[in-house]
Amino acid sequence: xxxxxxxxxxxxxxxxxxxxxxxxxxxxxxxxxxxxxxxxxxxxxxxxxxxxxxxxxxxxxxxxxxxxxxxxxxxxxxxxxxxxxxxxxxxxxxxxxxxxxxxxxxxxxxxxxxxx
Amino acid sequence: xxxxxxxxxxxxxxxxxxxxxxxxxxxxxxxxxxxxxxxxxxxxxxxxxxxxxxxxxxxxxxxxxxxxxxxxxxxxxxxxxxxxxxxxxxxxxxxxxxxxxxxxxxxxxxxxxxxxx
Numbered sequence: 001x002x003x004x005x006x007x008x009x010x011x012x013x014x015x016x017x018x019x020x021x022x023x024x025x026x027x028x029x030x031x032x033x034x035x036x037x038x039x040x041x042x043x044x045x046x047x048x049x050x051x052x053x054x055x056x057x058x059x060x061x062x063x064x065x066x067x068x069x070x071x072x073x074x075x076x077x078x079x080x081x082x083x084x085x086x087x088x089x090x091x092x093x094x095x096x097x098x099x100x101x102x103x104x105x106x107x108x109x110x111x112x113x114x115x116x
Numbered sequence: 117x118x119x120x121x122x123x124x125x126x127x128x129x130x131x132x133x134x135x136x137x138x139x140x141x142x143x144x145x146x147x148x149x150x151x152x153x154x155x156x157x158x159x160x161x162x163x164x165x166x167x168x169x170x171x172x173x174x175x176x177x178x179x180x181x182x183x184x185x186x187x188x189x190x191x192x193x194x195x196x197x198x199x200x201x202x203x204x205x206x207x208x209x210x211x212x213x214x215x216x217x218x219x220x221x222x223x224x225x226x227x228x229x230x231x232x233x
Binding site (some may be wrong): 004035037042043044045047050099100102103104105106107108109 | 147149150151156157158159160161164171172205207209211213221222223224226227229
């Protein structure tokens with residue numbers, strides 16, 4: 001069974017601080033994808049990043065970076081030099097390759113508030 | 117590139133009424149998904165279409181729910197005899213993919229917020 005756990009429910013930081021969002025996942029598939037989505041107050045889910053299970057190379061994209069570790073089943077996401085516009089709910093999600101639909105299984109989300 | 121469009125944005129109805137939502141995916145996307153999101157939770161998968169074929173349904177999709185995608189373009193989600201527990205945000209997503217479509221991220225619409233009085 002697929003499961004995504006985001007242990008943090010809410011974080012509040014001051015602008016320009018770095019913030020890391022934790023995500024732990026469970027899957028029996030060997031081929032899967034991990035995602036981070038952002039949901040601002042307007043409600044639309046915005047795709048941020050995707051990683052496949054065969055590539056544990058960690059990358060940086062602008063102010064975003066991620067740390068994928070299969071050994072601990074974790075896929076953490078860091079925002080560097082946070083800005084007020086980063087305030088949103090962030091969801092980690094998992095999609096298995098063997099299921100056909102590649103439906104997304106989401107965590108419960110983590111609300112980030114960046115204060116000026 | 118026009119994104120995923122959902123209509124209406126908000127729907128308020130009395131318990132027991134039927135409601136229908138529409139989703140227009142990104143034009144070249146052949147995969148379409150419906151999710152439901154309740155307050156404080158992540159979205160939960162409801163159903164999936166590849167072109168016009170409905171290929172997977174969640175156990176969350178009771179008999180009162182039906183979804184169609186008649187020509188492989190837009191989709192509708194109908195809820196019959198609505199109940200209080202149906203109050204939620206209903207999200208539509210689309211992605212492109214053929215045999216190797218697995219790697220394509222899903223793009224979401226703004227959602228339809230349903231409130232049952």
